[in-house]
Amino acid sequence: MRRLLVLLLSIILLVGLFGCRTNDEPWWLGDGPLEGELFVDAVPGLSPDFIRGADVSSLLALEASGVKFYDFNGNEQDMLKTLAEEGFNYIRVRVWNDPFDEFGNGYGGGNNTVETALELGVRAAEYGMKLLVNFHYSDFWADPGKQQVPKAWADLSFDDKVQALYDFTKESVLMLVDGGADVGMVQIGNETNNSMSGENAWPRITALMAAGAQAVRDVSADTGHDILIAVHFTNPESRNFVTDARRLEVNDVDYDIFASSYYPFWHGTLENLANQLSEVAEQFDKKVMVAEVAYAYSWEDFDGHANTIGEGAVFDQPYPLTVQGQARAIADVVKTVASIGEAGIGVFYWEPGWIPVPVSENAVTPEQAWEERFAIWEKHGSGWASSFASSYDPDDAGVWYGGSACDNQALFDAYGHPLPSLRVFGYCYIGSTTTLRLDEVSNVHISVRLRNPVVLPETVEATYNNGEQVTVTVEWDTVDLDEISNSPVGVYVVRGTAQGLTVSCFISMEEENYIENHSFENEDRSMWVLNNIGNTEQLRFQEKTTDARTGRYSVHFWDPSFVEFTVEQTVTGLRPGTYSFAVFIQGGDVVNEEIYIFARTDGREYRVDTDVDGWVNWRQPVIDNITTESGEITIGVYVRSDGGWGTMDDFMLNPAG
């Protein structure tokens, strides 16, 4: 009996001790640096109030799909609790007005409504985390490429739409506050670079924003909850945020925080980000933050739905695609925002938990796994878009619907276990060190003309986990390079190893292309003629990776009301014979459009009609069988439309056959 009592007392004591420990100061506020799995420098003077956020919008749909999350000890645990334990203090949830078709089928991407934000917000509040409500003011994804009006607002007069947006915002935020979510911030629109809710003239966009902001102010006044208002733009690499902020000021949009997305593979340098945000902070007396950042920890695709950053893709890769690289990417953004001073209030990681939905043991092949997953995505909306979205967004979701395009950018592995990078916000306070080792050997991309010899490089660049760069020798797998040399147009991969790490060489076998500066990457673009027939508001060579098919540059056009132009180049000195001409084009918002590509030679003109299908849905029209005697061919693109935007890239004039 006494033994039992001692045991009981011991248990009580242990539980007491453990309880005490969990009430202790968080782990990241002690002495550092910690010895762990990553190198992360502490950010000096980082405020304890700095917002360390996570966009968790898809969590409920993932849970409904059977996804489980774990803590660092391998115990199943609410993902939100794990986030709070590891240093997060804020969640962000996107809200769509009505992401369902007429039969009640969800569009996907979490099928998020204000109810989703409420459920997640209340759960997050239990762990001491605040909620950022991210209104897209659309029935589905809103980004620089699309800002569709909600179905219910489509036929309203503009004044009625403003009122509807005010009412929707006020009712939603009130419901969230009354329902027990700790609403700290409301975002008025998502990546509203050019439009919002189907409006693309700034007086109208800002009138809608002002109405949303007023609704939040009114809720704050009515409830006594002080809620911050954020606006959200993106593309710091090609945009002038001061211009945006001035426009908001001139049009009386009342807000507190100017937020930007920052994806390191697309959005330019950290210096530029810091300059852009600090100028807005200083000139307009606003707080600033990064509303979305993410970086891939792997090249792999874990759910069979191609990732935006995946193998073979060419993009800026300022960090290795490793857990260490991911952690450094995040820590650098924290450091950058903190460097702005008191005005730099925080960073949100975009969807740390959007991992694959699980499949059964019956799914043996990748095809079987995909079929099972597809059924789950359709049922629970846990992919980025379901097939049902096609009725609302036929050009993008209607074509590309499926699973997670960012499962390799999560902070949990494909089975829900946290990656060491999940602790990066904490490490930004205390620092972390580990054993020095080679972290990544960089893949190589080479282009070879058809029938020319393929030569693989002997050395490649590599990166240590402390960020140091070195050159290492590669041992390539044995392959028949002659066979590749004589293969048709396409991309061929040779694998190799260097110091125990794998490396890939992507060989692009290409036709002889007679277009000079065909992708606009070289500074001298004098061989190109931009003929702005219709006084198109924007017609220029644009540096913007996200709108270029390859590299950084493309030809860009935009005008809200009328577009008419040609872009052309005359190629001379060709051997008499037969050629083909092709070009890539993407764009949207065109009305009554006439778009074709052309080739003129020896007094004849060849034409092929084409069109634009939405952001990054590249079309490639081709003219075959252009015959020339003179050896001089003028090739180009003609666009005429009542408004619209788009880009053209990678012009190709190849010998036929």
Ligand code: CA
């Ligand atoms: Ca994927």
